[in-house]
Amino acid sequence: PPLSEILNLHDFEAIARQVMTEKAWAYYSSAADDEITIRENHAAYHRIWFRPRILRNVTNVDWSTRILGQPSKLPIYITATALGKLGHPDGELNLTRAAGKHGVIQMIPTLASCSFDELVDAAVPGQSQFLQLYVNSDRAITQKFVQHAEKRGIKGLFITVDAPQLGRREKDMRMKFEAEDPAEVTDNKVADRVDRSQGAARAISSFIDTGLDWEDIPWFKSITKMPIILKGVQCWEDALLAYDAGLAGVVLSNHGGRQLEFSRSGIETLVEVVANLKEKRGLTFPNEKFQLFVDGGVRRATDVLKAIALGATAVGVGRPFLYAFSAYGQDGVERALQIFNDEFEMNMRLLGARTISEIVPEMVDASSIHQH
Ligand code: FNR
Numbered sequence: 001p002p003l004s005e006i007l008n009l010h011d012f013e014a015i016a017r018q019v020m021t022e023k024a025w026a027y028y029s030s031a032a033d034d035e036i037t038i039r040e041n042h043a044a045y046h047r048i049w050f051r052p053r054i055l056r057n058v059t060n061v062d063w064s065t066r067i068l069g070q071p072s073k074l075p076i077y078i079t080a081t082a083l084g085k086l087g088h089p090d091g092e093l094n095l096t097r098a099a100g101k102h103g104v105i106q107m108i109p110t111l112a113s114c115s116f117d118e119l120v121d122a123a124v125p126g127q128s129q130f131l132q133l134y135v136n137s138d139r140a141i142t143q144k145f146v147q148h149a150e151k152r153g154i155k156g157l158f159i160t161v162d163a164p165q166l167g168r169r170e171k172d173m174r175m176k177f178e179a180e181d182p183a184e185v186t187d188n189k190v191a192d193r194v195d196r197s198q199g200a201a202r203a204i205s206s207f208i209d210t211g212l213d214w215e216d217i218p219w220f221k222s223i224t225k226m227p228i229i230l231k232g233v234q235c236w237e238d239a240l241l242a243y244d245a246g247l248a249g250v251v252l253s254n255h256g257g258r259q260l261e262f263s264r265s266g267i268e269t270l271v272e273v274v275a276n277l278k279e280k281r282g283l284t285f286p287n288e289k290f291q292l293f294v295d296g297g298v299r300r301a302t303d304v305l306k307a308i309a310l311g312a313t314a315v316g317v318g319r320p321f322l323y324a325f326s327a328y329g330q331d332g333v334e335r336a337l338q339i340f341n342d343e344f345e346m347n348m349r350l351l352g353a354r355t356i357s358e359i360v361p362e363m364v365d366a367s368s369i370h371q372h
Helices: 009-019 024-030 038-045 093-102 116-121 139-151 199-204 212-221 236-244 266-280 301-309 319-351
Strands: 066-069 070-072 077-080 105-108 129-133 157-160 230-234 249-252 291-295 316-317
Touching: 009 319, 024 319, 038 230, 038 266, 038 301, 070 093, 093 105, 093 291, 093 319, 105 116, 116 139, 116 199, 116 301, 129 139, 139 212, 157 199, 212 230, 230 236, 236 249, 236 266, 249 266, 266 291, 266 301, 301 319, 316 319
Parallel strands: 077 105, 077 316, 105 129, 129 157, 157 230, 230 249, 249 291, 291 316
Antiparallel strands: 066 070
């Protein structure tokens, strides 16, 4: 169907499933074990309800914001997802170009199919990019990569901490990752050891350091001035450790349900993180000094509005953009961003919030989410 008939982000998934190769569909759509967590990531948003305000002159509404100090036209960023060329020959470039046109921030994955420099070179003047880091057991490789990224103007370093070993994604494991097609393999020379027998995910991930520890954090801070954020925090205790370690923030995420099965959704974790950091460190959110992000299962502007009301600075969106470019290339990603813009305009009016800062905790009822 033509892009004009795509009305929401779910539509992209249904179409992508029909047009993608079996291998790409398996890698993008798969999640851990019985795929309970991936389902809950989305379902958790259905347990939070709005308490809208009325009569507020919502003629003009503005949903632009700042993420780690960088301007963004949406309170959304394109999160890191590996192996873009499995879905489309231009791979992650589809995301970079669409992000540049729409004024949003892309997080470049360590395991991009395009080279890191290609993705930075494709950015337009003023376009901000973040980097997702998988830490190599050879720290010299990681140090070089991080310092190169900083030199190239990357504005935030997101260290993935929920994947010391890749989760068991059985759909993907049933596909032998042979990589006869070099386009599918990452060009970033960080993945040195490759085991091709068990699906794309495991084939590309064997370099990741299982020994990563809180004691490594000062080293990361010593090699870069970029703000450092931990991606994959799943309880308030670790968010508190990240804050005390002097980091710039955390992404409350279970990696799109691809890692530990039965880890809770980011939106549920957000509730306990906000409550406990307030109680134990006196913090209020959103907070410029320590920013909270959420990802997993976000498919509508209403999902994003709930996360912001509960204290998130912004949310990450993954699979919908993958499905969008797999089916329609860059145009698909642009359409997805346009859909978010349209949904924001309408839903901010209906919620009675004219700016992001007017989206407050009182606007949601999250009482069904259990606090720890
Ligand atoms: C991911 N994700 C991910 N995260 C990361 O830190 N490094 C990576 O290389 C990848 N790769 C990756 C590939 C694919 C195909 C998917 C679907 C996801 C996780 C990603 O950043 C994010 O946490 C989730 O995708 C968010 O959930 P949704 O939006 O996909 O539901």
